[in-house]
Amino acid sequence: MIKLIASYNDEVVKAVLENALYNARYTSHQIQKEILHILSNKVRKHICEKIRNSKFCIVVDKARDESKREQMALVLRFVDIHGFIQERFLDLVHVKDTISLTLKQELCGILSRHGLDVSNIRGQGYDGASNMKGEWNGLQALFLKDCPYAYYIHCFAHRLQLALVAASREVIPVHQFFSKLTFIVNIICSSSKRHDESHAAKKDEIVHLLEIDELETGKGANQIGTLRRAGDTRWISHFSSVCSLINMYGETLTVLQKFIVDGSTYSQRGDADSAYNTLTSFEFVLILHLIKDIMGITDILCQALQKQSQDIVNAVQLVHSTKTLIQSMRDDRWEELLKNVKSFCEQHDILIPDLIASYVARQGRSRHQKDHITVEHYFRVEIFLVIIDKQLQELNSRFNDQAMDLLSLSSTLMPKDAYKNFDIAKISTLVDSYYPEDFTEQEKINLPFQLQHFILDACQHP
Template sequence: MEKYLINLKRKAPSSPPSSSQKVLVNLVVFAHQLQLVVVAVAKKHFDVGDFFDMISLLLNVVGASCKRKDAFRENHKKTIEKEVNDGERKTGKGLNQDVSVQRPGMTRWGSHYRTLLRVVECFSSIVEVLKCVQNDGADDSKRRQAYGLLSYVDSFDFVFYLQVMVHLLGVTNSLSLALQNRDQDILNAMSLVASTKRELQKFRDDGWNSLMIKVSSFSKKHGIEKLDMKEDFLDTKRRRKKTGVTNEHHYKVNCLYAILDLQLQEFNDRFNEVNTELLICAASLSPIDSFSQFDHSKLMRLSTFYPSDFSQGECISLDQQLDIYIDNLRNDERFTHLEDLGELARTLVETRKHLSFPLVYRLLKLILILPVATATVERSFSAMKIVKTDRRNRIGDEFLNDCLICFIEKDVFEKVTNEAVMKRFQDMKDRRVLL
């Protein structure tokens, strides 16, 4: 695994971690756990936690048997036919396929969002299955479960938190997908983070009315009773105690604002001023528009984030090397139309300029291995569980490394034919038998 991990696991300094090293740790955790963080932070709000618990129970009841799954598909088919006849749904190639309700997984990024979207899409079919279980369940416990779920999904709370979480997970989904890309550009990632934070803040400031329109539309479509926002809020767990607030205040301030404040705080903690400075400095290496973002002072500041990689003397040399580097590359046509840092590094090596500017190239490598997207690394570690099984528990490091290279770089090895492998093996030395 040296090929894959040597650039991703820096040697820990003997001194306590600096603020820049903490930044890198935060970036790794953020990229790897973004979708999990969104759900986990939201669950700190007790009502949202109850909502996801009920969603989990709902999926278990609906998908508990093949009979219920078939009933779900049949009801969904009837719903689609009705909507097509009423002109509410379009028809065409690839549309209106059979669907199933996917259970969310804590290790599957974006699965919570897809699950909630499917619940919205197939809500009528889910309710019909619950009614069947309530009336014809095999035992009393199953019927009670279905009865409780029907009472919950027919409530304003369910519709409200469903729409809130669909919107919240939808806003963060684009960032989640981008961070899973195999070669995500760190500059694009930072731009997406900033956009996501702005959208969350915008939803907090001006999203209440649009949210209530969605809640009212969903409730009207499925015959769920709506609440009068001007009436006093009634806490179902303490019915005798007056809350002293209206329904609008409770759901807007105690629920929506509380959830969004938790999310915004999490984003701000992970991408504070120090993080932003690191990434802004990294942007100065960008080759776009003939290195228009190049900034000598910011690149020198960037080198201070890596004290173990740049000595004091090397920092002085880097200061002198940067001006020659930018003048040389701006006057070389081979560097005119580069789009990202990966292309810049590749072209430097192809033109052997990385030998002329070793310190700049070292700084570029450090930025490239800054693990904003850790999906590739995580998949490499996951591959160990597949390659190193119980029967291979004594596999050596060298053999494990070779196996992992073959497993991880599938796209490369698929181009290698069996004949080429056998010929290479045969040419290594004389064989008694011709392969």
Template structure:
């Protein structure tokens, strides 16, 4: 028997995933076979946010970047100053080509904890607009409205002209660039679970490789940037001086500080956070579930993974049923591969419908039980969260009394709007006209 608490956990997984007192913990007390699967793209965003709050220097860096955007983007006049400064610099450089689609006007993008890929976009814009931002800060320092704004602009300008700022800017740009590839892939509606799990693994490997081999290339980029904008470069062999306690001996070199205390530590935290968010239990569960996929002629079918999936639900499969499942899986895959009715299925939901239509759910009851267990698991992409986010555009404070049926239809039209745009108005009119006899013809 399928147990209702498992369905509740997955359908309400976005509400609260607290390990001790949240919805997840409460449901696990009722049913130990329930599994919590968080949205992969949201987990990746939480990795970025966790890194920005746990490491002191990175936290300070993002705080200063946030203050910088608030100061520079505080008014339309300051935003126009950035664009004018950028336009002048592009016009003075004969190597830069301008025109349609080339070196267009940019502005600083504001990062957000709930907007995926926003942090990388912010850092990329800051790199591109660095001299223009410095010009605006100098203008605010000399012509600011009050002394508080002038002092803040002066402090930001000093911090942006330090080696540390440039180092963290390039380090986080690279880390976010690596994870952003995974982030964009996880947000695709057609993302396959196996591909998603493989992308997570390859991202971890790339970060690990960069930790072992990437410091020299990073230092080269940082040094080149500092030379370009006349920023003092730190000698890696000199003794490190703590800005808070300049007279206190640290007994470490600058290389040790930037390599061990920052570069290695930040990447270790990133890799560890990825491993903790994308844990092995969830990953293995999704891999086993994807072995039921009927796509491409059941190419993902794996008997061992499906047996593992049955082991994960001890209350749904008895010892004798697990032994019987081994033989049933062999007969099942040989049967459905030869059956043309199973040739062009798109997912596990289509497989379940076809099994019922062909009455194979009676011939293979244990396999069908695995299919039903897989159907109650949520999709590990952003589709579910997009559905929840779209509801606030459909059911507003001015339209808060609509029924469930109308709201469901409206949400479908909003979420799948790219498909509905392909439907012509004439087709809609004809469908409306044929629904029932009408006095007038449209």
């Protein structure tokens, strides 16, 4: 390309390729890096000049690069001189560890190098993924000590359901449940033959139920589904996987029973037998229905938070309703869940344990148990209540009352629908409760009157 360009101009020939000055060839990797460094610094300087001494928010995320080095990315959000919200990527730094104090030192170092005052931070946001949860929570607290108005708001775009699943998997029986669920789905779906057999069994069941008028016919009704895998990075896959197993439960048992007898190798027969024993366990069925009910409640919120057009007010209301429904489930729906599980077990000939019998934690170790509890107590307290408490704890840590109140009050500033939500009293509350030191006493007195002028002018302005 250089030769082609040089062939058209004698002056260019004198300054390129073998005729070029050594330091002007720009083919050295070191020189290229220096040029990129200069350009990136100019971009950063331009971003920081726009912020100056204004308030800003930090958004931080952590990821590994191809060399497995921990990298921390920093994004700044601020309002420019024209009143528009800007979001700009500022820097990417290598961190030796993810201890909260180290992260804070790195972030403060970046801000200091670019002339940004930490005390001007007015918000911080992280995705709160389970592998960083403790560290990020510590980071929140450390920044709040230096700047009390650096309120934390959970990143709404984060896949919330994955975090909720990770929280529930802290309960050992639930972690084992998801491992066994993946094992069962893999056994059925890894073979085209077994997959087809499950479809055929489901088709026969639908035909039978239609003959005895247990199902209604109609367009799109009585579709034959398939077992779905729960993907670690696909946020709705866990709920779909649980629902698909309940829908295909009887057919899965039928295929496993056949495979236990007709499997071509001892390992296939053994795996099928292990999967069958797991499926016909009362504890597995209980957790299967419990997870379905919890995810059914949280799934609407998870989907809503993925929408870029999501209204903040609606999101806040969904968070409140989700918490309320899960708390209501904890308080009032154990008997209903137990009734449904028993009915499901009777339908599929699964042995229901004696719920009033003493529960033995480990076979042969009952004499070491200090507290003698019943089987029902174990299922209700150690599984049902603990799982729900983990979900509530996760939701409360991500969407605490302070953050929800702050979002709700801030929504009154939205210009949508000709400032439909504009509320002078709520804006004054926002100033008094959340940012009192950012305003002088005289500014607080003048604010309601200024807002009256503003809303009148804004609504009439073309």
